[in-house]
Amino acid sequence: MKFENTTILITGVAGFIGFYLAKQILESNDSTVSIIGVDNVNSYYESSLKENRISLLQKISLENENGQFTFVKCSIANKLEIDEIFVKYKPSIVVNLAAQAGVRYSISNPDAYIESNVVGFFNILEACRHSYDKGQKGVEHLVYASSSSVYGSNEKVPYSTEDKVDNPVSLYAATKKSNELFAHSYSKLYGIPSTGLRFFTVYGPMGRPDMAYFSFTNNIVKGKKIQLFNNGEMFRDFTYIDDIVAGIINVMKKSPEPTSDGVKYKVYNIGNNQPESLFNFVETLEKCLIAEGIISEPVEKEFLPMQPGDVYQTYADVDDLVRDFGFKPNTSLEEGLSRFVKWYKQYYLQ
Numbered sequence: 222m223k224f225e226n227t228t229i230l231i232t233g234v235a236g237f238i239g240f241y242l243a244k245q246i247l248e249s250n251d252s253t254v255s256i257i258g259v260d261n262v263n264s265y266y267e268s269s270l271k272e273n274r275i276s277l278l279q280k281i282s283l284e285n286e287n288g289q290f291t292f293v294k295c296s297i298a299n300k301l302e303i304d305e306i307f308v309k310y311k312p313s314i315v316v317n318l319a320a321q322a323g324v325r326y327s328i329s330n331p332d333a334y335i336e337s338n339v340v341g342f343f344n345i346l347e348a349c350r351h352s353y354d355k356g357q358k359g360v361e362h363l364v365y366a367s368s369s370s371v372y373g374s375n376e377k378v379p380y381s382t383e384d385k386v387d388n389p390v391s392l393y394a395a396t397k398k399s400n401e402l403f404a405h406s407y408s409k410l411y412g413i414p415s416t417g418l419r420f421f422t423v424y425g426p427m428g429r430p431d432m433a434y435f436s437f438t439n440n441i442v443k444g445k446k447i448q449l450f451n452n453g454e455m456f457r458d459f460t461y462i463d464d465i466v467a468g469i470i471n472v473m474k475k476s477p478e479p480t481s482d483g484v485k486y487k488v489y490n491i492g493n494n495q496p497e498s499l500f501n502f503v504e505t506l507e508k509c510l511i512a513e514g515i516i517s518e519p520v521e522k523e524f525l526p527m528q529p530g531d532v533y534q535t536y537a538d539v540d541d542l543v544r545d546f547g548f549k550p551n552t553s554l555e556e557g558l559s560r561f562v563k564w565y566k567q568y569y570l571q
């Protein structure tokens with residue numbers, strides 16, 4: 222998909238989703254597209270993975286006929302630096318993916334969530350607001366990451382953006398819901414067109430080592446038994462990274478239509494619309510590891526009770542996405558996990 226003469230700011234660009242989004246845009250556009258990538262490259266998980274992602278983006282942008290990439294190492298919680306970036310580069314599309322992710326980590330490390338997800342997001346909104354100062358064209362569309370975790374223990378499935386989500390079960394979820402509320406007020410008050418995206422368990426090559434599919438793989442490869450919470454009876458709408466990126470790019474290109482009270486504000490789910498049990502997920506992962514010759518047989522499983530902050534299931538209603546963009550994630554779990562395992566083998570085991 223083409224963006225012409227566009228400057229796009231992507232925060233969290235060294236992260237899993239930010240990296241693939243920037244990569245896809247750089248590879249499918251010429252040098253009239255410029256990506257300004259921001260990330261503080263923190264050590265929540267192995268920072269070498271983040272540094273490798275940035276190096277890959279820099280390499281791609283140096284190749285002929287690709288978009289340009291500029292990396293700025295900074296925290297979105299640093300208001301002064303964020304303001305300077307907006308003044309210097311004047312992005313027309315902003316994609317805010319920088320955040321402290323993870324549900325379980327938020328139980329013991331709440332400060333990190335307030336700093337990046339609340340203060341940081343507020344700084345992005347303020348910078349968008351001031352981008353219109355003195356009659357400048359400013360930001361045409363702010364797209365930001367929310368999360369399926371806002372649905373908490375919602376019992377109705379599939380989860381719809383029409384559902385009431387006022388009962389978060391983790392601070393992480395509360396910060397993501399607050400982002401949607403902040404964005405609504407800024408869209409209403411200052412006319413910033415904004416779209417929030419509730420991602421559902423994103424996985425894939427070069428993904429996040431803190432997520433279950435990755436740590437399961439680490440343990441299975443070492444022959445260690447793996448722990449399945451709620452006895453493996455948990456359901457997740459696992460969504461392959463390429464589908465997430467395609468969804469974000471579709472959304473970036475079209476700022477939301479005004480609501481009945483004139484606010485250019487929208488929230489979408491992006492999920493696979495096909496929940497899988499954790500138990501089936503692990504079985505599929507083991508099959509892929511066996512197919513690649515990494516293990517010869519399934520490992521022992523330890524069945525444990527539910528963990529605080531965890532939810533029983535996630536299941537995305539993606540009707541709005543289909544209606545507005547004709548798009549729906551479609552990568553099967555077998556295909557997605559097989560690609561992940563091939564990458565894992567080449568990155569860690571060869």
Ligand SMILES: NC(=O)c1ccc[n+]([C@@H]2O[C@H](COP(=O)([O-])OP(=O)(O)OC[C@H]3O[C@@H](n4cnc5c(N)ncnc54)[C@H](O)[C@@H]3O)[C@@H](O)[C@H]2O)c1
Nearest residue numbers: 233235236237238261263296297319320337366420422423
């Ligand atoms: N991966 C998923 O399953 C999933 C699901 C729902 C929502 N999300 C959301 O999508 C976004 C991207 O997630 P991801 O999986 O790529 O996570 P990630 O942790 O790989 O990427 C986030 C990036 O943001 C950076 N970052 C964190 N705080 C920052 C700060 N204050 N300033 C600048 N950079 C900062 C990190 O260094 C990291 O590189 C996040 O907002 C996350 O909450 C992800």
